[in-house]
Amino acid sequence: MVSSLVLLTAACGGDEGGGGSNGAAGGALEGRGPIKFATGKDTSGNLTNQVKAWNSQHPDEQVTVTELPESADQQRAQMISNAQIKSDEFSVLNLDVVWTAEFAANRWITQLPEDQFPDLGKLLPTTVDTAKYRDKLYAVPVTSDGGLLYYRKDLLDKAGVEVPKTWPEMVAACxxxxxxxxxxxxNCYAGQFEKYEGLTVNFSEAVNGAGGVVVGDDGKPNVDTPEALAGLTALVEGFKTGFIPKAAITYQEEPGRRAFQEGNLLFHRNWPYVYALANKTDGSSKIAGKFAVAPLPGLSGPGVSTLGGHNYAISEFAKNKATAADFIKFMSSEERQKANVEKTSQAPTWASLYDDPALNKQFPYLAPLKASIASAKSRPKVVKYGDVTTAIQEAAYGALKQPGGTDPKQALTDLQTKLNTLITQ
Incomplete structure (x- = not known):
């Protein structure tokens, strides 16, 4: 989706974020009754079952789902629009992990008392980190995500080639x-290359997989480097040579998944949720039983996934925040997360579920996925994230768009300059 959808004026907010009258700074979360849950389009089809489980147990505290568009950028835009007018339309927000800092800094979500969420220590530490801003809890991680390489095992076996561990090996295998x-x-390979949040993810993985960074551990942009150039150039050359099909410049997660399921891609970078859908035997997938999953390849060694996932937060302007907090605890519980994994193959945040024998039998990628998430790199945790991701998308898309794309070196030089103006310490 075009990036103009996310160019919204940030509401004024203090550097410390907002505790709010019902947040941790002001005491217990208060108010009980019906709430509304704002979330992106449920492509898994299982969210209704999860919410029904809550509603059946809480007749006086019913949850109504407000399903937002499939595009992550449009989801964020609608949530921000509601927050800027202090609307109580949304009670619980399903946030991409990278939005948490921005929403907390602008006082759009409520600081949560950690003692009301005792299971945080049982979750993967990297996921809990995404739910905090300035060491204070503002959300609870409910799903995580690590990028995976889906590949046609039947065709690789037929050709007698090993699963590729590097980008050049993947090119040779195809x-x-x-x-x-x-x-x-x-077609050989596709990820997510439309000008939206997925491109920020894929660009970051290309840079990280070549040994570079977009923003360093010191919080400063460092994208105008030989390593970052090597990563971006690999993608550009992929489009130029046809290794990546021209159509992939329009791919978000779902169009890419459908192309893979229809048998049009040999390799496909996507999230864990694809596994269950691509393995369906109801006729919706032409490759059920014919594919497998591997870690992402890097330029000359193992790749590095961008950390994905979703956190549930409470709108600062919501009514019935006590109900909202209990709903979040319910949805983030080990029982509900296990039920969700079984139906959708989405990555859980409970560490124990990655070692569950039954789940590992059903989803053999869980062990490598756990390692992928543990070593994954976060996107920049910055207050002006909307502007930062827009800048990254503009630079990457300009270089990838062929023919006549921006020179990769120039794209990175310009991006470095832009990020320096957006990210201040």
């Missing part, structure tokens, strides 16, 4: 598969 009669028409 050439061998395309030499087969059954692989002649297949």
């Amino acid at each position: 050439a061998k598969v395309k030499a087969l009669p059954e692989g002649k028409a297949i």
